[in-house]
Amino acid sequence: MIVRFFAFLVGLGFVSALFVGFVMPRDKQEESAAEYVHEHMTLKPVHYSFSGPFGRYDRRQLQRGFQVYQEVCSACHSMKLVAFRDLEEIGFTKPEVKAIAKQWKVEVPSINDKTGEVSSRKALPSDYFPSPFPNETAARAANNNALPPDMSLLAKAREGGPAYIYHLVTGYATQPAGLLAKFPDAKTPDSLYYNPVFANLNIAMPPPLVADGQVTYADGTKATVDQMAQDISAYLMWAAEPKLENRHRAGTAIVIYLLIATALAFGAYRNIWRDMKH
Template sequence: MVRLFGPFVGLFFAVALLWSFGNGAYVAITEPAAPTAEHEFHKHPKDVHFASDGAFGRFDKEQLQRGFLVYKEVCSACHSLKHVAFRDLQQLGYSEAEVKAIAKQWGTKQPTFDPKTGDRGERDNLPADHFPMVYYAGQGSPPDLSLITKARHGGGAYVDSLLTGYQDQPAELLKKFPDAKTPEGLHYNPYFANLNLAMPAPLTGDGQVTYSDGTPATVDQMSKDVSAFLIWTAEPKLDKRKQTGWAVLGFLLAATVLAYLSKKQVWSNVGGH
């Protein structure tokens, strides 16, 4: 009995699925969704070039050090790097002694807990420690930036566009969508998904940090430098991965040529018999 009615049950569900799909497509065509401010005024990331872009790109260590300085002086008060250890900074060109000093002088300490007494405390950071979490009592933790360039469409270009994209709401937006006025306490940024975000512009003007290499610390320069640094935090082994990739491709190419020549040699006399 089950075998008799089984095909009809399957046919019923197939027809129901096709009808639902067709009805949804018809409604989407005949009754398109009303336009929204987010859909019309949201911008895609700007076209920004970084030294690490492309198959031959490599990190610019001087830029990464400048970006780390921007993160340290501007961003670290609100955003953590929980997937990055202090000793990883040696990859940027810092010496072991410099890394120890950076870890020890970092504003946020490492939490400690004594299971025997139940006491909690703090200690200085060590090079082996990861950057400590930033936490606001009653508000939780702002987004961690370790993998932000992997988690957002556009990667480093998105971060750079967001940091430099703060502006007043366009008059055209308010005219077309009067109810879309930026709420009190939020800030308009067309590169953010819903146009308004709680974080105020972190880069407020030129000279906010002082670069040791003499590079002018303009808002645009600081934004690109910290974006490049966050590309590195998301994939610190990018340079090595590219080097390995080219070596593997060279090996595969050589192996392919050898395999083809071997095939020609082995089968060279087959056609004559």
């Protein structure tokens, strides 16, 4: 009896502690500047041709996006998982791909066959996009100790996918005075740039798209900042998931097959059991 009584007291004390912890007011955690901005931020929806179960890539948009990458982003960001020959999938011909590889501004590291020394050569269609920097140390040295991320899988590695990339490259702004009044310690350092879309509001990358007409599109499309942002984010989505259309087609075929199989199975069920009396 004594053991049971003490066990009852221990259990009662445990339940009481849980109850007190549940009903007692909690200390309100101090809100950070990033949490405040993200809570009050409204982003406009971005529509892409590949959205939805029947979406398909717009090849012309992907080619424009590649042009933005080639002329703007490739100065700092690598795409080590994309080969030049992969560009045929977005509508470039073999001669065009060969010319793009040959004219790429960064040569491919190689070994001299005769001397065995390290050298470089013009890129071939079979090569992957060469990095703009020889190593991480050089990349950080050229970017104020910030390492530009590889863009091969960026659209799948960031929450929000291509829409996040669109909002990020168009989201640079002047830091609001009201934010500094509420959070005096949130002032953006001189070496960084204020971008409310970024996780901690301050990003090392300078605004990549600074003005309309920064790129002259080969197809004649007007290169506004908004258009360039949509095109580069769509291109990066293709780079991260080049088989998206195949998945959509396979999924559609499977759904149709399952619907037909379900109808046949139900018909067989009704035919077998139609003469059975309940």
